[in-house]
Amino acid sequence: MTTSPTSSNAVPPMPERTPKALRAAIAQHAPQLLVDFDRHWRRDIADAYDLAPVPAFMARWWAEYALARNPELAAMVHGLEEAADKEADYARAKTLIEEAGRLRREVAKAEPGR
Incomplete structure (x- = not known):
């Protein structure tokens, strides 16, 4: 990263x-x-x-x-969240939010110095 x-x-x-x-x-x-x-x-x-x-x-x-x-990753996550907000199809919106959440959880695992 x-x-x-x-x-x-x-x-x-x-x-x-x-x-x-x-x-x-x-x-x-x-x-x-x-x-x-x-x-x-x-x-x-x-x-x-x-x-x-x-x-x-x-x-x-x-x-x-x-x-x-990490501005590039932040833009990707925020883009997924915004796309989910505008998505009319519930299943697709859920998939987008789940991916944004997965990325947020992954980045939150960062250790000091990394």
Whole structure:
């Protein structure tokens, strides 16, 4: 999934699996996600007395960043989702959404440094 660092379309590696490192990576490589990341953090995590929501927060934003850091893959996934939204045939729409979901789940498996 990654390309050489000198390539103009290089996919940046995944950061350490911490909120701080993930936020820094989003700020640098996918700034379009930053407002929503920060809003979600402030709403659900920042002042929480219970840290139970942190793993779900990290899973969601890990997957969002993993996809956004690869613009070609993100465009493909969003294209599948948009095509499904416009598809009149339920079976075809379901197939498109399932493929988009499969790609999202696969990219979310990215490990730090990869």
